[in-house]
Structures are given as structure tokens and as C-alpha cells.
Amino acid sequence: MFNRESVIRFLLRKPGAAQPAIARWTVLALTATGAGFLVWSGVIHLMLWSDGYKDISVIGPLFLVQGIASIVIAVAIVAFRWLALLVVGAVAGLATAVGLLLTVYVGLFNYTESLAVPYAQLSLAVEFTAAFVLLVGAGVLALAASARVAPATPPVPSRA
Numbered sequence: 001m002f003n004r005e006s007v008i009r010f011l012l013r014k015p016g017a018a019q020p021a022i023a024r025w026t027v028l029a030l031t032a033t034g035a036g037f038l039v040w041s042g043v044i045h046l047m048l049w050s051d052g053y054k055d056i057s058v059i060g061p062l063f064l065v066q067g068i069a070s071i072v073i074a075v076a077i078v079a080f081r082w083l084a085l086l087v088v089g090a091v092a093g094l095a096t097a098v099g100l101l102l103t104v105y106v107g108l109f110n111y112t113e114s115l116a117v118p119y120a121q122l123s124l125a126v127e128f129t130a131a132f133v134l135l136v137g138a139g140v141l142a143l144a145a146s147a148r149v150a151p152a153t154p155p156v157p158s159r160a
Contacts, residue, residue, distance in 0.1 A: 010142075011084040018144035027144070030137030031081055035074040037130035038089055041096060042070030044123050058109035066096055077134070086138040093130035100124060 015027040046067035054060040073092055077085045100123060103113040115121055 011082065013083040013141060014081045015141060018141055023140055023144035027137050027141045028081070030133050030140065031077055031086060034086070034089055034130050034134035034137060035077045037126050037133060038070045038074035038077070038093060041093065041123065041126045041130060042067045042074070044119050044126065045070070048119060056111060059103075059111050070096070083138055083141050086134045086141065090131045090134035090138060093127045093134065097124050097127035097131065100127075
């Protein structure tokens, strides 16, 4: 059924493998857009970290890690455009948004946040959008037909 090599090849699939061309261009546009939203999320977290969140136990370091990781993931998505990275980016965006919601409604690490603080609602919108756009891009890439390249045939020697 599935062997390890075919699963790895599927996860490392790039938009260039997608057919028809509209699927390829759609994936490229969604990839760039989703990566842009991840960078935006990272920048928000780095700004908040420098504006005082760095002094909050556990939450402060997590803001720094999230800010850096989101930007690194976004760069990797744009550089490699692998299906697996699109999924990683979507999970990162979703996990960040869910983390904020948990902090607001349940509390995390003895810290409770409010959606009324600066950037909270924007952050949620950016992170859910990043997750959605990257997930749609991953879905299109996963479902698009693979480009089939005909094997090269050796030249037929001429008899002269």
C-alpha cells in the first residue's frame, strides 16, 4: 500500500508537481500569503515580548520562541514549498491562536490574558488566517494531480 519512500516523496511534494497549472499557481499564491501571515504573527509576538511580555514567567520566553519560530517556518515554507512545511505552518498558526484562547478562557502557566489587550484580536485573526490559508494550500497541493513526465527515450540510431 504505502511504503516509507512514497510517503516521504508525498510530504516533500512541491507546487511544481501539481497539475493543472492553475493548481500550481494557486498553491504558490496561498503559500506566499500564508507565510506572510506567519511572519506577521511572529512580528506581533516579538513586539509584545519587547513591550513587557519578556518579564512574564514562562509566557515571556514562549512569546520569544513563537516570534522566532513563526518567522523561521515562514522562510522555510517560501524557500522549500514542501507540502509538509505548509502543514507545519498551519499547525503553528492554529496552535498559537489556541494558546491565546486558552490563556484568555482557562489560563496557562498561572497567567490569564484578556482579548482587550493590544494586538490580541489582531493576533487571533492573523493566526487563524495563516492556518486556514496554509491548510487550503496544502489541500490543493495534496489533491492536485502529479505532473507526469514521460521517460526519455534513447535516440534511434540512423542507418546511413
